[in-house]
Amino acid sequence: MAKNFVRFQYKNQIDWGMIANEEILPLHIGDLTTKDLLVGLQKKRIKTPTNNTTQKTISKNKITILSPITAPCQVICQGANYKKHSLEAGLNPKSKTYNLFFTKSDVAITTAIGDVIRPKHVELLDYEIELGIIFGKEINEDLDLHSYNPKDYITALFIANDISARDIQLPQLQWYKGKSYRTFFPAGPILAVLEPNDFDQMDLLELNLTVNGQVRQSAKANQMVYPPKETIAELSRFARIQVGDVLLTGTPSGCALQAPGKLKQIFASFLPEHKKWEVFIKGQKKRKEYLQPGDKIKATIRTSDGMLDLGEQILLVKQG
Template sequence: MALHVLHYRHHERDQWGIVADGAITPIAGEFKSTADFVEANPVERLLGLSGPTIPESEVQWLSPVTANQQFICQGANYRQHMIESGMDPDVKKFNMIFTKATSCIVPADSTVVKPKEVRFLDYEIELGLVLKRDITSRETVTEENLHEYLAGAVIVNDYSARDIQIPQMQFYKGKSYRTFGPVGPYLCLLERQDFPKLKELVLTLTVNCTVRQNDSTAGLVYGPAETLTELSGIHDLQAGDLLATGTPSGCALSIPSPEKQRAAAQLPDAEKWRLFLNMQEERPQYLQMGDVVEARIASYDGSINLGVQHNVIVEATA
């Protein structure tokens, strides 16, 4: 059975608890990081947790992934998103990996600050996966042993400044502004039998109640097992680290057709990027002040439900 874990603040104290029907059962102990929490609290230990509860409405949400963990991301990892980006998912030969600054991580109900220098602010709903244990050498992760490596799942919104990310070729910089990484509300801890459902989760993102993104994890190009296998051969991973698995189609970003890209390649850089920014200027889908963005991820049968993220776009004050 999947369990909803909430990291929260109550009476000036940061705590962790199990959420069911709007009530929180606190988990005993002090856990300063997601690593500390997942290592001390396997899902099997928490299934029988009981005791006094507090209403969820009385607490302040915190991110279930703390800022002292790694924030690793996959790019162009859904078939339809690749197609709308002018790529062929059947010939892609590499897993695009990048990182976001952990200082961008905020709770799921946070406001998202649009910096003054950013013209084209985009949304990207993503399934986030939280590691259960350290990986410090090359390992082979499979569908059969994936449960040994992952503790559970969260919602991630990979907000992106497209006018920084694309023309400057700066994924890290364009995606790492403060508040550009809401996580949660819940860390959904999974039992072994829950893992097959990671392939049938529905991701839905709305802006001002209008659906912009709606797809299933069945469309992933590189799945969690092969991605963790690849990453294990590159660098160390720790328990509690976050892997964001990519976004479906429906983002505000508009990519020129392959033919236009080939033509633009012959132009001076300044002219090429002027045309690109003009194309984005015509896209009303980019986020504006006051827009309300909501993100949901759940299985078809509802047995896995990661909750709802709710973000309002606000203007930077400095």
């Protein structure tokens, strides 16, 4: 069974701990980076307490949860990796015969239990629940899809929310900018370090996100167009991966973003570029699904039997 770790602050000190019976077992290793934690676990320099330990625990309600993903790290993302989301984004899944990659700044990393800040100039703020993968081994060569074992490279999982400013990302064609403002990458709360038998559970993970109690996104990880094994093999052809780097595997349907209908798209194609995007933004502003200050976002990723559970994100949208 996966070992669930949290990075937390307690009495002005930052540490890592294991979750056991809803309590925190501190590791007393200080504020290590995610990379150093993983390397320490792999080389057994960091000892994990057992469930029957007599070690003193800390109650969850006495700590402040921090992001289990630390900077610096490379944040690689997949776009339109669920068929229904491709459709709502205006892409034809039959025509999209490629794996769409982009990056996100590690400046955006923030805690899973806290605030998402909407910048003053942003009006179309969107949510995207995603299964996050953390690499536990460097990739410096091409991996053969048929012979390599993803268990050698995927070391842990976590919940990610790829917060996006659609009015920056799309009209300006600025994916990196539109997805990288501070607090646009809530991560955690749990870093689930996998055991060999946990990999069979990955396809069974259920992704669910609500806004103000209303279900917006719900899907299983097995609905990905390009699953992790295929994605990592392709990624190895053009990227150097370090321990602690992360891959966000795409979001299901249900985002606030909704592409205009075909007739509107045809009409817009005759307009000058700036007019086309003015029409797009005007249409999107009519959608009530976009995040507003005061909205509460909750997100979970877990198997139905709870054997693999990445915790719960609880986020409050605030105006910058």
